[in-house]
Amino acid sequence: MTILLQALLNGVMNGALIAVPAIGFTAIFAVLRYPNFAIAAYATIGAFAAWWVNVHFGAGILPALLIAFAVAGCVGVSAEETALKPLRGAGALTVAIGSIALNTVLENVVRLFFGNDLRGYDLPLVPDWRFMGLRVGPQQLQSLFFAVVIMGAVFAFLRYTRFGKAMRAVADNPDLARLKGIEPAHIAVMTIFLGAGLAGIGGVLIGLDASIDPMLGFRVLLTVFAAAVLGGLGSIPGAVAGALAIGIAEECALLVVPATYRSAVGFAAILLVLTVRPRGFFGERAN
Amino acid sequence: MSLLVARDIVAGYGAAEQILKKASIHVEAGEIVTIIGPNGAGKSTLLKVVAGLVPAREGSIQLGGEDVTRFGAVDRTRSGISFVPQERNVFGNLSIAENLEISAYRDSGDASRRIEELYERYPMLAGKRRDLARTLSGGQRQILAMAMGLMTAPKLLLLDEPTAGLSPRAADELFDAIVALNRGGLPILMVEQHAVEALAVSTRGYVLVSGKESAEGPGPQLAADPEIRRLFLGG
Secondary structure, eight states: OHHHHHHHHHHHHHHHHHHHHHHHHHHHHHHHOSOOTTHHHHHHHHHHHHHHHHHHHOOOHHHHHHHHHHHHHHHHHHHIIIIIGGGGGGOHHHHHHHHHHHHHHHHHHHHHHHOSOOBOOOOOOOOOEEETTEEEOHHHHHHHHHHHHHHHHHHHHHHHSHHHHHHHHHHHOHHHHHHTTOOHHHHHHHHHHHHHHHHHHHHHHHHHHSOBOTTHHHHHHHHHHHHHHHHOTTOHHHHHHHHHHHHHHHHHHTTTSOGGGTTHHHHHHHHHHHHHOTTTTTOTTOO | OOSEEEEEEEEOSSSSOOOEEEEEEEEOTTOEEEEEOOTTSSHHHHHHHHHTSSOOSEEEEEETTEEOTTOOHHHHHHHTEEEEOSSSOSOTTSBHHHHHHHHTTTOGGGHHHHHHHHHHHOHHHHHTTTSBGGGSOHHHHHHHHHHHHHTTOOSEEEEESTTTTOOHHHHHHHHHHHHHHHHTTOOEEEEOSSHHHHHHTOSEEEEEETTEEEEEEEHHHHHHOHHHHHHHSOO
């Protein structure tokens, strides 16, 4: 029983971390209507930007997260404008394939500057806490706290700010949004910034749990994609629910299969959703 | 000076397709003008050209004396044209209050007061302000779409088949709402499938055939014309 509870606890922790880039991925899909797989590179770039200011300038986690958000957001917008935007006229599939190529290029740029070595954030080592037979690291709790705060901030932004409502309006009906004086192209740029920025933060939170390397984003890409599909592509609450479900499923799967099969959970989830409920938990474009 | 003058409009969707063939209409202050005609005549296209959603290849459009021919949809909205499309005319995943707020995106300073005015005018919206727009009935949705069109305090309201798909009772209620709006001084240009009812409440009407106006006259007079009734109004 304790093992199961520990798996559930770990699953919630991991799911919350995955939820942050999954929100970014699904927000971009909701507004631009294509899956942007370069989100993996944005997560990696965010993780390295945070590592740089943390190790070289002694920045704490909060400023490092802000730097990760800004750097990943700026890279995301620049890459979108130069590499993906010219492909939009050719259709969603072409842009999606282009984003895979872009991801490879950006990942290798990171590799060029930082090499392939594993790197860790400069943080004090603290022992895990134990209660009722369960084990949890203070760092994990801190990351969970940041993930929850960030998710809350995104929800508040979308629900209460003028720009957030405009984003939802464009995701819902871009033609009508244009009639109401909203310029979908401007909203698209800001959405890319937000989505890539969230991926950058997600990269840091995932890196805090272990270490970072140029493959960090690529390793979680399938899980992020599966979370978004499971929740319903384009649905932000869906991305959170999907990420938690995938996180828990992955941890529980480890109870019965070797760790090497962990990524198979993502594939299984996508297969199951496409077969049983193609619209995911919250349906297409539910907000 | 006319409020809206669209002169010799040529427009279409594909490169070779020409739906409007030198169509001309005008709207005076305080009027309700209805465009009727057979399917494919270009009625909705003409409204979209006036709204800036379809570019005019030839011709000119003036609003209050200002040439807006080269303006896009966003700038036409800023100039005072508000277009309510026939379909997908509300943001289904936003609440009614959010739909109204977002409709004043460019000029949100006075939005709260305008929303309260609209709640007074349409109490149904006030009662459902937190509901998602996709939960509304067809008639309620059209009222919301019209209210959204009013959020920009337009000089001219364009309605594309506002009663399409509504029950006769809901259509009558919507016509009452349109007339009430016009009595408040708002000029309205609409395309309508319920031609008899629409012409009966219109100051003037146009009959559009094959992309060009073939007749024009006072609404009730057009509705009573035996030839027009035979051709377009079902007897």
